[in-house]
Amino acid sequence: xxxxxxxxxxxxxxxxxxxxxxxxxxxxxxxxxxxRAYAERVEMRVTVKDVATPSGERVVEWVEWRxxxxxxxxxxVRESPSQDRVQLNHANSVGLWVAALLTLAIFxxxxxxxxxxxxxxAIIIGVSAAYWGVIGxxxxxxxxxxxxxxxxxxxxxxxxxxxxxxxxxxIGMGVALVLGILLVLRLVPAVGGISVWTMAFIVGITAGAKxxxxxxxxxxxxxxxxxxxxxxxxxGGVWTVATLWASLPNVLVVIGVLCCLTYFFFSVxxxxxxxxxxxxxxxxxxxxxxxxFGFTVMGRVALLSQRVEFLLDDWLxxxxxxxxxxxxxxxxxxxxxxVW
Amino acid sequence: xxxxxxxxxxxxxxxxxxxxxxxVAGPILVMGITRKTLPExxxxxxxxxxxxxxxxxxxxxxxxxxxxxPGSAGELEPMGVSMARQCALRxxxxxxxxxxxxxxxxxxxxxxxxxxxxFPQLQDGVDYVNLGFQAGNEQVMRVVLxxxxxxxxxxxxxxxxxxxxxxxxxxxVGDFALxxxxxxxxxxxxxxxQYVVSASGGKLPMVSGxxxxxxxxxxxxxxxxxxxxLGAIKGAAEYESLINTWVLDPASAAxxxxxxxxxxxxxxxxxxxxxxxxxxxxxxxxxxxxxxxxLLGNVVYLAQRRSQRRAAA
Numbered sequence: 001x002x003x004x005x006x007x008x009x010x011x012x013x014x015x016x017x018x019x020x021x022x023x024x025x026x027x028x029x030x031x032x033x034x035x036r037a038y039a040e041r042v043e044m045r046v047t048v049k050d051v052a053t054p055s056g057e058r059v060v061e062w063v064e065w066r067x068x069x070x071x072x073x074x075x076x077v078r079e080s081p082s083q084d085r086v087q088l089n090h091a092n093s094v095g096l097w098v099a100a101l102l103t104l105a106i107f108x109x110x111x112x113x114x115x116x117x118x119x120x121x122a123i124i125i126g127v128s129a130a131y132w133g134v135i136g137x138x139x140x141x142x143x144x145x146x147x148x149x150x151x152x153x154x155x156x157x158x159x160x161x162x163x164x165x166x167x168x169x170x171i172g173m174g175v176a177l178v179l180g181i182l183l184v185l186r187l188v189p190a191v192g193g194i195s196v197w198t199m200a201f202i203v204g205i206t207a208g209a210k211x212x213x214x215x216x217x218x219x220x221x222x223x224x225x226x227x228x229x230x231x232x233x234x235x236g237g238v239w240t241v242a243t244l245w246a247s248l249p250n251v252l253v254v255i256g257v258l259c260c261l262t263y264f265f266f267s268v269x270x271x272x273x274x275x276x277x278x279x280x281x282x283x284x285x286x287x288x289x290x291x292x293f294g295f296t297v298m299g300r301v302a303l304l305s306q307r308v309e310f311l312l313d314d315w316l317x318x319x320x321x322x323x324x325x326x327x328x329x330x331x332x333x334x335x336x337x338x339v340w
Numbered sequence: 341x342x343x344x345x346x347x348x349x350x351x352x353x354x355x356x357x358x359x360x361x362x363x364v365a366g367p368i369l370v371m372g373i374t375r376k377t378l379p380e381x382x383x384x385x386x387x388x389x390x391x392x393x394x395x396x397x398x399x400x401x402x403x404x405x406x407x408x409x410p411g412s413a414g415e416l417e418p419m420g421v422s423m424a425r426q427c428a429l430r431x432x433x434x435x436x437x438x439x440x441x442x443x444x445x446x447x448x449x450x451x452x453x454x455x456x457x458x459f460p461q462l463q464d465g466v467d468y469v470n471l472g473f474q475a476g477n478e479q480v481m482r483v484v485l486x487x488x489x490x491x492x493x494x495x496x497x498x499x500x501x502x503x504x505x506x507x508x509x510x511x512x513v514g515d516f517a518l519x520x521x522x523x524x525x526x527x528x529x530x531x532x533x534q535y536v537v538s539a540s541g542g543k544l545p546m547v548s549g550x551x552x553x554x555x556x557x558x559x560x561x562x563x564x565x566x567x568x569x570l571g572a573i574k575g576a577a578e579y580e581s582l583i584n585t586w587v588l589d590p591a592s593a594a595x596x597x598x599x600x601x602x603x604x605x606x607x608x609x610x611x612x613x614x615x616x617x618x619x620x621x622x623x624x625x626x627x628x629x630x631x632x633x634x635l636l637g638n639v640v641y642l643a644q645r646r647s648q649r650r651a652a653a
Binding site for chain 2: 009013016110111131132135136139140143144147159160161162163209213214216217218221222224225288291292295296297298299300301302303304305306307308309312313318319320321322323
């Protein structure tokens, strides 16, 4: 920001922050408040087989808390003010606040790098790393490795429904365990070099698998898809507007493929017909990049609108597009609120 | 004019961010209060997804792979919700899987939002099942080609799949009537085409819903290897509007009733099935702003070039 514009600009930004704070303050003090999650108590009861009991079965009871909308809470209170079936879910309510504050902290980077942004970034990285660690243990090591090499122990103490392993899967997992240990040896400098065996295995397997599938789906199938008839007769007519219109996509595809291939063909100087075709190829590429950019913008705006919707709906309770509350915040503020 | 151009030349990018925030928040507020959505004209790619599900015989078993997480739920969740809803309305059986760690939770949300809420007669394990996340990316795809239950030995809740009624006729992935993929990246639709659809020799029809970033990469596969394609939130909105139009059509009343969705034709669409269409409002605001900014940028560029030429002359 240039110096001559800095002071008025800061005043505007401060006013924006104060306006947001005022809206938050207004919503906290108005009506049922904001950012609240509710849960309904459901008593569960099932009968299970139990050979240890005289009847051969026993009843298991437990309580489940299921998320419900604020409207469900309002209706329950209206029916019976002293009810305790539907209650405020403190953990989820705090979660809403944390999510909203982290969203604002990330957005604050757009103004300038700051501590709140760095804190949010560190939390995301830490949580992601921990989550991937847990996923690795419980979705790979325990069911796959444990299920194959220590099946009895795994089914007895951790995952009871794992099917019995075949000899083939046990050998496969044994090899995987050895290769995994070799990879971890990278951390020991004296024998770290042995980890390249595992790397070689990974590179070889990946390359082998990818080459076959790419040739099949991207080279052969795409080549076949390009070999389209240039004239697509509609209702038997060849020189009709309908036929020309139907044939146009195929003609454009064939021209595009040939011209783009010409552009990437560097053994001949791009002059004359070759140069013209290469130039058309560039145009096709530019249109492709433009379409990709447009789609990327659309995707990013969709993600942004979801976060803004979260702030305005779930956190501030200003709008209620999903009809989860009896009155939305804006209707309450402007005095037009009605009960759905 | 020189003054305006001078301001534009020195414009701090933060004002652009603020303008974008207002362009997105404004339509969300308006549409959130009025509950109106913009009209959609479905493209052939979206119609093909709708037709692929619609043309299956009643009771077909559909494999739905939710390969996304909350990071892309803004674009993809409405697609997953619409796919599950159309399958349920058509009476198809649904087998949900995911190759993304958080996909299992996204499936749970969809089941709760659509199947448990609007189709309570459907039974878990008989009419639908969540097999959850399976680690291994392409390796899982290779295994399901020959032995589906080996890749998914248990459901997300830990129940063995070996004697699950919904999987009684399923030996390999090719036994499914349709593969409906919702993809946020790797592994996703591209890998399903490369490793499964191609390997099945085109016997397994596949439809895909994907993020905007992936859409240009997947268009070459349509309509050959991918029968229908939902590109970004626009594709989701088109697909949603196709289903809503069908649901509101009096001719569909008997089918709706037999699906248990309602006692007849729906009088109005619940707001949860208008999510993608609602998100087209902020898209309009943001894209209009982008167009204005691109035009302004070009005006500033041309003015700068003219003044440089004058100075040089």
